[in-house]
Structure formats: structure tokens, C-alpha cells
Amino acid sequence: xxxxxxxxxxxxxxxxxxxxxxxxxxxxxxxxxxxxxxxxxxxxxxxxxxxxxxxxxxxxxxxxxxxxxxxxxxxxxxxxxxxxxxxxxxxxxxxxxxxxxxxxxxxxxxxxxxxxxxxxxxxxxxxxxxxxxxxxxxxxxxxxxxxxxxxxxxxxxxxxxxxxxxxxxxxxxxxxxxxxxxxxxxxxxxxxxxxxxxxxxxxxxxxxxxxxxxxxxxxxxxxxxxxxxxxxxxxxxxxxxxxxxxxxxxxxxxxxxxxxxxxxxxxxxxxxxxxxxxxxxxxxxxxxxxxxxxxxxxxxxxxxxxxxxxxxxxxxxxxxxxxxxxxxxxxxxxxxxxxxxxxxxxxxxxxxxxxxxxxxxxxxxxxxxxxxxxxxxxxxxxxxxxxxxxxxxxxxxxxxxxxxxxxxxxxxxxxxxxxxxxxxxxxxxxxxxxxxxxxxxxxxxxxxxxxxxxxxxxxxxxxxxxxxxxxxxxxxxxxxxxxxxxxxxxxxxxxxxxxxxxxxxxxxxxxxxxxxxxxxxxxxxxxxxxxxxxxxxxxxxx
Numbered sequence: 001x002x003x004x005x006x007x008x009x010x011x012x013x014x015x016x017x018x019x020x021x022x023x024x025x026x027x028x029x030x031x032x033x034x035x036x037x038x039x040x041x042x043x044x045x046x047x048x049x050x051x052x053x054x055x056x057x058x059x060x061x062x063x064x065x066x067x068x069x070x071x072x073x074x075x076x077x078x079x080x081x082x083x084x085x086x087x088x089x090x091x092x093x094x095x096x097x098x099x100x101x102x103x104x105x106x107x108x109x110x111x112x113x114x115x116x117x118x119x120x121x122x123x124x125x126x127x128x129x130x131x132x133x134x135x136x137x138x139x140x141x142x143x144x145x146x147x148x149x150x151x152x153x154x155x156x157x158x159x160x161x162x163x164x165x166x167x168x169x170x171x172x173x174x175x176x177x178x179x180x181x182x183x184x185x186x187x188x189x190x191x192x193x194x195x196x197x198x199x200x201x202x203x204x205x206x207x208x209x210x211x212x213x214x215x216x217x218x219x220x221x222x223x224x225x226x227x228x229x230x231x232x233x234x235x236x237x238x239x240x241x242x243x244x245x246x247x248x249x250x251x252x253x254x255x256x257x258x259x260x261x262x263x264x265x266x267x268x269x270x271x272x273x274x275x276x277x278x279x280x281x282x283x284x285x286x287x288x289x290x291x292x293x294x295x296x297x298x299x300x301x302x303x304x305x306x307x308x309x310x311x312x313x314x315x316x317x318x319x320x321x322x323x324x325x326x327x328x329x330x331x332x333x334x335x336x337x338x339x340x341x342x343x344x345x346x347x348x349x350x351x352x353x354x355x356x357x358x359x360x361x362x363x364x365x366x367x368x369x370x371x372x373x374x375x376x377x378x379x380x381x382x383x384x385x386x387x388x389x390x391x392x393x394x395x396x397x398x399x400x401x402x403x404x405x406x407x408x409x410x411x412x413x414x415x416x417x418x419x420x421x422x423x424x425x426x427x428x429x430x431x432x433x434x435x436x437x438x439x440x441x442x443x444x445x446x447x448x449x450x451x452x453x454x455x456x457x458x459x460x461x462x463x464x465x466x467x468x469x470x471x472x473x474x475x476x477x478x479x480x481x482x483x484x485x486x487x488x489x490x491x492x493x494x495x496x497x498x499x500x501x502x503x504x505x506x507x508x509x510x511x512x513x514x515x516x517x518x519x520x521x522x523x524x525x526x527x528x529x530x531x532x533x534x535x536x537x538x539x540x541x542x
Contacts, residue, residue, distance in 0.1 A: 005122050006104055013100040013129035016412070017093040017138045022086030025140055026420040026531055027429040029303070030456035032141040033463045034061045036088035039074035041469035049462070050486075051473050056181075057229035062456060063485035065234050069182040070143045083466050088141050095149040096138025100129045102152045103366045107373070109159040111333035116377060123373030128366045132411050133311040136304055137362055144362040147183035150175045151190060151363060155337070158197050162204035166211045173215045177222040185348040187230070189363040192344045200336065234484050243351045244280045285350030288364075291317075293356045302423040304358035306414050311358055313407040316372045323375030342367040376400075421531045430528040430536030431460040434512055437526050437539055439465055445541070446508045447493050451500040453514035453537060458488035458496050467492070505542045512539050 028036070038048050038059050047053050048071075050060055058065035073091040081087035107121035114120070128134055137145045157172035176194055179186040198205060205212050229235055287293070295314045298305025305311065312320070327335050345364030349357050383396050431454065438448055450457040462472060477489040489496060497503055500513055511522075515535040518524070521542070528537040 002118055002122065006101075006125065009104075009122065009126045009129050010097065010101055012126075013097045016129065016135050017096045020416065021089050021093055021139060022084060024416060024420050025303070025427045026424040027427040027432065028085050028088060028463075029140070029428055030062070030459055031066070032085075032088050033459045034059075034456075035066065035070050035141050035143075036074060036078065036083060037459060037463045037469075038066075038068075038071040039078050039088075040083050040463075040466075042071060043075040043079050044469055047469065049459075049469055049472065050476075050478070056225040058234070060486060062459075062487075063234075063480065063483075065229070065484075067143055067180075067182050067184065069178060070141065070146055073146065074141075083463060089139065092141050092145045093138050095146050096134060099134070099145075099149045099152055099366070100125050102149065102156055103128050103369065106152055106156040106159070107370060109156055109163070110335070110337055110370075112163075114332045116381070117333070119377045120370075120374055123377050124366060124370045125373075127316070127369040127372045127376070130408050131312065131365070131369060132298070132306070132309050132415075133304075133358060133362075133368075134365055135411075136306075136415075137359065140303065142359060142362075143183040144185065144359050147179045147186040148362050148365055150179035150182060151186065151193065152366070154179065154190070155193065155197070155341070158201075159334070161211065162201050162208065166208045169208065169211045169215045170218060173219040174222070177219055180223065180226060185360050185363055188348045189345055192347065193341065196337075196340050196344065200334075242353055244284060244353055245277055245351065281350050284352065284355040285346055287355040288346050288349060288357075288361055290356055299356065299358040301354075301358070302419075302426045306411065306419050307422075308414065309407075309411045312368060312372070313404070313411070315403045315407045319372045319375035319379060320368065321375070322379060323371035323373070325375075326378050327371065327374055338367050338370050424531035425534070425536065428454045428460075429530045430454065431457070432464055433528045434526075434537045434539060435461060435464040437528075438510060438512070441510070441525075442493065445493075445510045447495055447506070448510045448512070449495045449497060449500055449503050450512040451514070451517065452496050452498070453512075453517070457512075458491065458494070461494050462491075507542050510539060510541055512537055514538070 034049075038061065041047060041049050042054075048055050048059050048061075052060065055068050057068070059068050059071060070091060073095075074088060077087040077090040078084075081090070104121045104125035107124045108117050111117035111120050154172050154175035157168050157175060161167070161169035161172060176190045179190045293299065293310065294312050295310040295317050297307055298310045300307075324339075327338065342364050345367065346361055348363075349355060349360040352360055380397070380400070383393055388396075434450075442448060450461070461467070462469075472491050476491040479487045479489055481487075487496075495503075500511060500517070501519070503509075503511070505521075510525075515527070515538050518538045518540060522540040523542060524538060524540045526539045527535045528539070530536045
């Protein structure tokens with residue numbers, strides 16, 4: 001019976017992550033397109049878009065040096081399904097489903113010999129399967145979603161190794177290492193989780209020291225290619241762009257506070273930059289426990305939330321609180337893994353300027369779902385064991401089902417019926433449609449100028465024209481600035497000027513700009529509409 005329920009949960013997880021995967025979200029972001037095209041390129045000649053052979057540490061991409069695992073996982077789907085949105089998102093959706101499955105097995109390992117472990121496992125997996133947070137991150141090409149799977153497998157395999165199958169420790173090491181190559185935040189979270197497990201199970205580790213030594217050597221060898229990159233200036237680029245420690249506003253505010261204190265010694269001490277950074281970090285860390293973020297509006301970025309449902313359902317709040325209370329009270333199995341994992345998973349995001357941030361904290365999943373599932377199971381058993389009339393008990397059970405089902409239905413309805421229309425602009429909607437038009441008419445023109453109104457236009461042209469990467473490398477004109485960022489100025493007949501107004505007017509050229517930047521003396525050929533009917537791009541000539 002338990003496997004029938006598990007099968008139903010996995011089927012639900014699959015449908016919620018794969019249904020209309022290529023259509024919703026309504027378009028591909030530039031990061032998704034970059035991962036897809038790099039996978040396409042690697043599948044052709046084993047090189048990334050700019051010609052690096054089998055990159056291990058990173059993909060140069062736009063100069064943000066993406067971890068490469070997602071692109072490698074996407075090679076086969078793109079080979080089989082073509083260079084499409086569905087194929088690009090396939091690994092994320094698939095690994096999202098697999099994470100639900102592994103959550104079931106991990107929960108059973110955490111709670112060991114406890115009588116209710118089967119119920120805890122099914123409840124935790126079920127809560128994750130229907131989680132708005134996990135569904136949204138599984139339906140786009142987010143590397144964080146892949147890293148989360150490897151972290152879950154890493155912890156599960158570790159517990160398997162110390163309990164009964166020693167050599168599975170190698171699987172644990174490989175999984176943790178793969179998480180390092182999958183997403184930047186995991187490069188902090190994974191080592192801390194390994195440290196947590198090592199300290200918590202030091203006696204068990206000593207008992208299987210032979211396997212630990214071999215696994216450690218394997219881990220060092222696998223991590224070695226990443227180390228030079230992690231020490232390079234390129235590795236610091238993205239971090240410097242988004243972290244609070246390079247935010248000039250903090251220092252400006254600190255200096256103003258010192259001035260307000262007339263430059264006194266006391267003022268300089270309490271407004272020391274280390275104190276300022278420390279307080280900012282603490283504030284940003286605890287932002288992620290904001291009830292509005294978790295249960296009401298969700299992440300302010302529409303890519304990670306539909307904006308009127310939290311990262312979790314509001315109905316889950318009482319079960320979350322009950323789960324926390326009873327977890328600390330009962331201390332069943334290896335209960336301490338769950339709260340420590342949650343606290344560790346938030347550490348990288350505390351240093352970010354934008355908080356709370358659902359993507360950078362996906363490493364905390366499925367800890368929230370463990371807690372909700374744990375509380376839900378105990379709530380059901382509590383109702384079962386108290387002296388109440390059967391009618392009352394059935395009413396409570398029915399109410400739980402109705403409220404939970406209603407929450408899920410509302411999220412799904414909003415996501416599939418309204419979300420594409422409301423937020424297509426946030427997904428760079430219009431590039432595909434404009435490039436489809438350009439592809440049909442490009443032979444009539446000697447040059448195509450795209451102003452990059454929505455950012456990173458070159459990668460969309462490579463992707464939607466399915467340009468052979470070997471041909472791209474022959475004609476590409478690339479600019480790399482002192483900060484390491486990469487711009488493709490042109491390739492073939494496609495030009496990407498920063499200021500299209502400086503381009504000489506020609507009847508022999510096509511121009512693509514945003515509607516607010518169309519000159520008055522033009523011949524409009526097509527307006528590209530977003531899902532909400534607003535114009536995103538205009539194609540014109542003279």
C-alpha cells in the first residue's frame with residue numbers, strides 16, 4: 001500500500017512539473033537560453049559556445065562563469081528533442097521529480113526505526129511534490145534545482161553508508177561534489193553539510209574509516225579541477241556583483257551615521273564597517289523567515305513566485321509550527337539534521353543584497369517540507385487518538401483535505417491561467433517571436449540590428465536560429481571588459497549595438513528595438529506583442 005501512495009505522489013510531481021513545460025513559463029530567460037545553447041554546442045564538438053573544450057570548472061557564458069553540470073545534463077535532451085524550451089527545461093523538471101522521490105527515502109533514513117517513519121516519509125514527499133516553491137524552480141532551467149537533488153542524495157547516501165552499506169559513502173561524496181559543479185551557493189552549503197554530518201556521526205565515521213579515507217581521496221581528486229577557478233578573479237565577479245560587502249550604500253550610510261555622531265570615538269566604534277556588515281548580514285539572513293515571504297506573497301521576483309501565494313501554502317503554517325515544536329520535543333531518530341540543514345542552507349543568501357531570495361535558498365529544501373509533513377502526520381494521529389465522535393473526526397479530516405486541495409488548486413489555477421499573461425515581460429517574452437520573423441526575411445536584408453532591449457540578444461539569435469557553434473566562432477566579434485563580462489557585438493549578419501540611434505539608416509537593414517525607441521521616419525514591419533497584449537519589440541526598416 002505504501003508504494004501505491006508513493007507512486008501517486010511521484011505521478012503528481014511529474015504532471016505538475018512537466019505539464020506545458022515548454023509553454024509556461026511563457027519564454028526562456030537569457031540564462032536558460034545560454035545553458036541550452038552551450039549544451040547544444042557541447043553536443044556537437046565537445047566545446048562551449050566560445051570554444052573551450054570540455055569545460056569542467058565553469059562556462060564563460062556572459063562572463064558570469066556558470067557552473068557546467070546543467071549544460072552537460074542537457075546535452076542528451078537537446079539531442080533527442082531539439083533546441084526547444086521543453087528540452088532546455090527537461091533536466092530541471094526531471095531532477096525535481098527525482099528530488100521528491102529521494103525525499104521519501106531520505107526521510108525514512110533520518111527517522112530510522114521510528115514507528116511512524118513511513119508516514120513521515122510519504123507526507124514529506126507529498127508536501128514537496130505540491131510545493132509552489134519547488135514546482136516553480138523545477139519548471140525552468142535553474143541550476144539550483146539540480147544542486148538540491150545532489151545535496152539530498154549526498155545526505156541520504158551518507159546515512160545509508162553509516163547504517164548498513166559502507167561503500168555507498170562513495171555515492172555520497174560524488175553527489176556532494178556534483179552539487180559544487182551545479183550551483184554557486186552549493187559551494188558553501190555542501191562543505192558545511194559534510195562538516196555537520198562528520199561531527200554528528202564521528203563515531204560511525206571512525207568505525208568505517210577505511211571507506212572514509214578512500215571516499216576523501218576521491219572527493220579531493222574530483223574537486224581539484226574546481227580549485228584553481230575558485231581562487232581566480234573570475235570566480236569573484238558574480239559574488240562581487242550581488243553581495244552586501246561591495247554595496248556602496250552600506251558604507252555611505254555608515255559614514256553619514258558617523259557624521260551625525262559628530263565623528264566621536266563612540267560613533268566610530270558602533271558604526272565600524274565590520275559592525276555594519278555584520279548587522280546587515282544578520283538582517284538579510286533572517287529576512288528568509290519573514291512570514292509574508294514564506295506564506296503570503298513569496299519572493300518579489302516573479303520568476304520564483306506567482307506573487308499572491310507564498311513559497312509555501314498559508315494552510316501549511318500550523319503544521320510547520322507543530323512540526324517544529326514536536327521535532328524538538330520528541331527528538332526522534334536523527335532529528336537534528338533537519339534544523340541544522342535549514343540553518344546552513346540560508347548562509348550563502350545572507351550575504352546577498354536582494355533578500356529574501358527563493359533561488360539562492362533552494363538548498364534548504366526539503367527541510368521545510370520535512371517539518372510540515374512531520375506536523376501533519378502528528379496532527380492526524382492526534383485527532384485519531386483523542387476522544388471525539390466519529391463524525392467530528394471525519395469532519396476534521398475532510399477539512400484538512402479540502403483546505404489543502406483548495407490551496408493547491410488555487411496555486412495551479414493562478415499559475416496556468418494568469419501567470420503567463422501577468423509576467424511574460426519578466427521572462428524576456430518576444431525574442432523568439434521577433435527572431436522567427438527575422439529568420440523568415442533575413443535574406444532580403446544585408447544586416448540585422450538588434451538593440452538588445454531585453455538584454456543579451458546574441459544568445460537568443462544563436463539559440464532560435466540553431467546556429468552551428470563552429471560557424472559562430474568563425475564570425476563572432478566579442479568584447480571582454482576589465483570586469484570579465486562578455487558581450488558579443490556581432491556574428492554573421494546580426495549586429496547588437498548598444499545605441500541603435502548611432503547606426504546609419506538603410507533600407508537594406510532590419511532593426512529591432514523596444515516600442516519607446518522607434519524613430520519617427522521608419523517603416524514598421526511588425527510589432528511583437530507580449531502575452532498581455534503590450535508591445536515588447538518593434539521590427540522596422542527605412
